[in-house]
Amino acid sequence: MLVVQKYGGTSVGGLERIENVAKRVAKSREEGSDLVIVVSAMSGETNKLIDYANYFSKNPSKREMDILLSSGERVTAALLAIALQEMGHSAVALTGRQAGIRTDKSHTYARIETINTDRLNSEISNGNIVIVAGFQGINEKGEVTTLGRGGSDLSAVALAGALKADACEIYSDVDGIYTTDPRIEPKAKKLDFISYEEMLELASLGAKVLQNRSVELAKKMGVKIVAKSSFSENDGTVIAESKGENMEEVLVSGIALDKNQARVSLRGVTDRPGIAAEIFSKLADKSINIDMIIQNASENGTTNLGFTVPQNEIESAKEVMESFDHDLESADYDESVAKVSIVGVGMKSHSGVAATAFSALAKNGINIEMISTSEIKVSMIIDEKFAELAVRVLHEVYELDK
């Protein structure tokens, strides 16, 4: 059995914690697994290096940033190998280059193109625990590249895929994926299983355990992820392909909340071809991030258009809208809304899931300002002051605490 384990910055955020990780790795080894361990930089280290670079430049060159930032993971990899060797285990630390991780040319946000597993396989057959510096690779020209925030997760998933590992265990300070944020709903339950698709929706809605790129890659390569805590012995959450039976049983897997939302509603927009494109191009030019977009069917030659932006971008959005004065009747802004979403693959095959949400919120006097749905998600924009209440109401109505 070959397992890839990835330990995040908090899990290796100090020498004692690295020792704790070494003990966990040793235990897995003693239980008989071949192991490839991917490590992040010690927590705080990457930010420290970014601060260093920003001392000199607000916009430091990305190529040099990659040489700078890739050093943190090398330190952790070497230290963990040394700790394991001292415990009597054969271990070898590999840089991204030595682990055969080849990326494209995009500095600071490179994509993994191929993994040459020769060195990895030979170290594994020599009986070594292989420790890989996460977050980094080299491109075809031998330049050092990094994979962007959350890049060590990507390294781990890609290695698990290339090595056809039995599982990819992602360790952090959270012991799995929850039905919702336990700080909002103390009855939130840890999920034993969640499908890639649901995880993708939850991640894009702010669940911080795993980022979308890693989940997408895992889905593509068929890598089974287990999200676990390095500070407990709890089982964690398996993230994998959804199975038929599960779909029947679970309608809704989780409730997500994003409070950093502001709403823009445009009424009476001239319904001429390309008007929406014009509006959103202009917003993009100003680097305003659009989240939800809804458009009603037009009537009387005009249409209604609504979208949400991060709260600190609403003023810029207002400025853009003013330039469209002649194209719309009125614009309405709400700077304190929240997006609450229900996610579940079960929705695909069950009607009425969304209706349950709408009526539960209505019963509690919560008005829904915008709705957007996908096959496995329903997102609703509501007044921000009702955000936590809405999460608890929905958590209960779908019996997620059971």
Add this chain to the structure above:
Amino acid sequence: MLVVQKYGGTSVGGLERIENVAKRVAKSREEGSDLVIVVSAMSGETNKLIDYANYFSKNPSKREMDILLSSGERVTAALLAIALQEMGHSAVALTGRQAGIRTDKSHTYARIETINTDRLNSEISNGNIVIVAGFQGINEKGEVTTLGRGGSDLSAVALAGALKADACEIYSDVDGIYTTDPRIEPKAKKLDFISYEEMLELASLGAKVLQNRSVELAKKMGVKIVAKSSFSENDGTVIAESKGENMEEVLVSGIALDKNQARVSLRGVTDRPGIAAEIFSKLADKSINIDMIIQNASENGTTNLGFTVPQNEIESAKEVMESFDHDLESADYDESVAKVSIVGVGMKSHSGVAATAFSALAKNGINIEMISTSEIKVSMIIDEKFAELAVRVLHEVYELDK
């Protein structure tokens, strides 16, 4: 004109200091030089990483130490490149591998075997200031190696040699090579010039500006070194091949002092073949470092043998000597002696240089316990309490303050 500049740990020991270095580099650039800059890790960084490793193991694996320790220089190289780019200069940071530095397989104390200058030359012709992470290379298997203490000096000299640079400027917090330690003799003068041979003697006698491996390599490759301070505009000291004229002029270049010496004198050693070898083999077995060795011509079938060891190794030396009880009449130890040395290529061709030293010390009531000479050096063991006085007396008698 192509110049290699190397900045040591103190010179880059903080963000402001790196900025200061960037300004110096920019100035050299604006004066028209092509530049290859070699940097050390920020001061304290390498020791911090060693402490980290020692938390896990007293004897960490050297291969992993190299991955660990090589990270510090990468950070400095990236930051300096970013600082220069912000000042409007084209600059590129290269790791040891990217700079083409190929070493042998000895981890933590590798020797540079070859330098492939293709990338360096192409970056230079593209108009870039090239910043190289010092102290590191890779071996033929792609393993990361480091060059040992003072390794960044070695990187700089080797690069200067491979690129046929016009000079290799070594920047530290000292502005050159002095006739003796200015803390002992305030009249000590900075030398404008010193030969490789003299520098080798001075370095082995404790002058810390340059280590012997770098000077040896510079001599071998004919690299002109200039030792300078990064904190002043002073001219520094040129270290190069000695020239005829200089030899005539300067008898003695400097006075060196080593106070960490203890003397062992053996009287009436049985003069049988191999006895000296036996004694020194046994000392070597106990890892005792021998510095000076002198042996008098034998008389009456016995000989007198003397040597010095570091003061903290004298007890171990005594133990070894006890095992030779039957081979010698008496052993005499002095745990507080000092070695004072005069160094100068001029001695080669001038007799009487040593005699001047002996009589000057005698005039001041300083007894010489042992003497050892080479072509360009005379070392004398004296009572430690006279050490500083001896340095000043010799400094004056050779008119080094003139």
